[in-house]
Amino acid sequence: MTIIRPLILCGGAGTRLWPVSRDTMPKQFAMLLGDRSPFQDTILRTKKFGMGRPAVLINYAHRHIVQQQLADIAAEADIFVEPTRRDSGPAIAAGSLAISRQDPRAMVLVLAADHVISDPAAFFDAVQVGVVGAQHGRIVTFGVVPTHPETAYGYIKTGTQVAPGVSSVAQFAEKPSAERAAIYVNDGMLWNSGNFLFDVSSLIHEYQRFDPKTMAALYAAVDARVNDAGVTAFGAAYEQARSCSIDYAVMEKTDRAAVVPVSCGWSDIGSWDSLWAFGQKDEDGNVVSGEAELLDSKNCFVSSNGPLATVVGLEDVVVVANDDAILVCERTRSGDVKKLVEQLHIKGRSEADVHPKVHRPWGWYQVTDASPGFQVKRIVVNPGGRLSLQKHRYRAEHWVIVGGVATVTVDETVQTVSPNQHVHIPLGAVHRLENHTNAPVTMVEVQSGSYLGEDDIIRIEDVYNRV
Numbered sequence: 001m002t003i004i005r006p007l008i009l010c011g012g013a014g015t016r017l018w019p020v021s022r023d024t025m026p027k028q029f030a031m032l033l034g035d036r037s038p039f040q041d042t043i044l045r046t047k048k049f050g051m052g053r054p055a056v057l058i059n060y061a062h063r064h065i066v067q068q069q070l071a072d073i074a075a076e077a078d079i080f081v082e083p084t085r086r087d088s089g090p091a092i093a094a095g096s097l098a099i100s101r102q103d104p105r106a107m108v109l110v111l112a113a114d115h116v117i118s119d120p121a122a123f124f125d126a127v128q129v130g131v132v133g134a135q136h137g138r139i140v141t142f143g144v145v146p147t148h149p150e151t152a153y154g155y156i157k158t159g160t161q162v163a164p165g166v167s168s169v170a171q172f173a174e175k176p177s178a179e180r181a182a183i184y185v186n187d188g189m190l191w192n193s194g195n196f197l198f199d200v201s202s203l204i205h206e207y208q209r210f211d212p213k214t215m216a217a218l219y220a221a222v223d224a225r226v227n228d229a230g231v232t233a234f235g236a237a238y239e240q241a242r243s244c245s246i247d248y249a250v251m252e253k254t255d256r257a258a259v260v261p262v263s264c265g266w267s268d269i270g271s272w273d274s275l276w277a278f279g280q281k282d283e284d285g286n287v288v289s290g291e292a293e294l295l296d297s298k299n300c301f302v303s304s305n306g307p308l309a310t311v312v313g314l315e316d317v318v319v320v321a322n323d324d325a326i327l328v329c330e331r332t333r334s335g336d337v338k339k340l341v342e343q344l345h346i347k348g349r350s351e352a353d354v355h356p357k358v359h360r361p362w363g364w365y366q367v368t369d370a371s372p373g374f375q376v377k378r379i380v381v382n383p384g385g386r387l388s389l390q391k392h393r394y395r396a397e398h399w400v401i402v403g404g405v406a407t408v409t410v411d412e413t414v415q416t417v418s419p420n421q422h423v424h425i426p427l428g429a430v431h432r433l434e435n436h437t438n439a440p441v442t443m444v445e446v447q448s449g450s451y452l453g454e455d456d457i458i459r460i461e462d463v464y465n466r467v
Contacts, residue, residue, distance in 0.1 A: 006046040006054040010113040019325035023353040028114035039113040079231040089249035090241035097222045110196040118265025126262035133166035138258040140197040143190025149181035154192035169257040214241045272318040272334035276301040361464040381441040388462035389432040395449030397425040404441035407434040
């Protein structure tokens with residue numbers, strides 16, 4: 001069997017799924033449909049069907065999330081970091097170049113990290129059908145057989161058969177109006193899933209043919225790649241690549257484009273409405289997760305990861321409650337959440353981008369209370385995690401361990417601290433917390449002082465090479 005290298009793209013922002021999905025925690029890493037993220041499910045699908053080592057392409061800000069989520073499912077991957085976002089075209093081309101350095105004859109399967117597939121076996125069967133086309137130099141995409149007219153997806157019109165189960169692409173169509181979408185479905189056109197399969201040399205050849213300047217920048221960026229704390233960062237030349245989707249850059253121009261139809265329960269979960277359509281419904285058509293209670297309500301999507309969310313006597317609404325933000329909207333208008341986020345940006349609201357849970361290489365923290373002169377954080381340090389050896393100029397801290405066993409350094413004293421024990425960190429003291437156990441350490445930290453910003457950290461030693 002041909003060994004296929006998955007190339008998983010993790011660059012989407014997912015603003016239509018705000019407030020759960022934000023720049024600091026986009027939808028591919030959020031627990032939207034259970035106890036695993038779409039990214040983790042994507043990795044596990046490739047592992048289940050015996051594919052080769054995944055390559056994951058990420059934004060630098062998400063490297064710690066990716067590493068932790070891989071560890072949580074006992075999976076490994078090559079992690080490549082984009083210096084800046086340049087859309088799917090340069091991302092796929094650079095990822096393909098990096099894979100080609102490891103195996104010039106690799107077969108690459110491009111997957112979006114934020115899609116869900118309810119029938120992975122059917123998708124894998126379609127991939128195997130596409131292998132023959134890819135072996136003959138075709139750049140194969142997977143066209144989902146529509147279940148209804150949909151305005152949120154592009155469409156593909158099939159052409160002549162080029163291999164068993166594989167057809168040429170006669171036309172790519174943009175996201176249509178509702179009327180045009182109905183026509184497309186009646187004409188047998190397919191949803192454009194944005195997943196691709198190709199021999200790595202075919203994709204590189206075609207990209208080079210259509211945009212040699214971008215490819216020159218990507219060659220330079222991949223050649224200048226450096227390893228940094230478990231990830232591989234592309235060089236600065238990446239920023240010179242033209243920002244362009246893979247459809248515009250290659251697929252709509254090449255004569256090698258091919259398509260395999262597939263019915264696999266696919267969704268790009270692009271809005272709360274699509275999550276409602278995909279989710280498990282109760283007898284009243286409601287999809288409910290987290291702390292939520294409904295009364296006399298129908299066809300609603302209600303989710304909370306913080307306060308108790310209650311809904312009475314409503315139909316076709318979305319209610320999403322986070323610790324710092326609540327969304328209420330008509331379910332059929334959930335696509336307009338993106339416009340709401342743009343409005344929040346204009347007004348300078350940090351909630352538009354910043355998630356209340358802040359991830360660090362050692363774990364995460366969340367501010368639970370704050371007022372002039374003091375701030376309270378909940379801090380979780382993963383097994384093996386170590387905060388930097390540091391000190392502060394403007395604040396003192398009080399640490400109360402509430403879970404796990406920590407090793408705490410304060411100046412010359414090193415001690416083991418268990419639940420219900422307290423440590424005082426005086427102003428200016430050199431200190432660190434380490435977790436040498438196999439279980440997380442949870443701590444409540446109370447800061448007090450004249451200035452409590454995150455930039456009041458003087459790092460003396462840091463295993464994660466931060467400054």
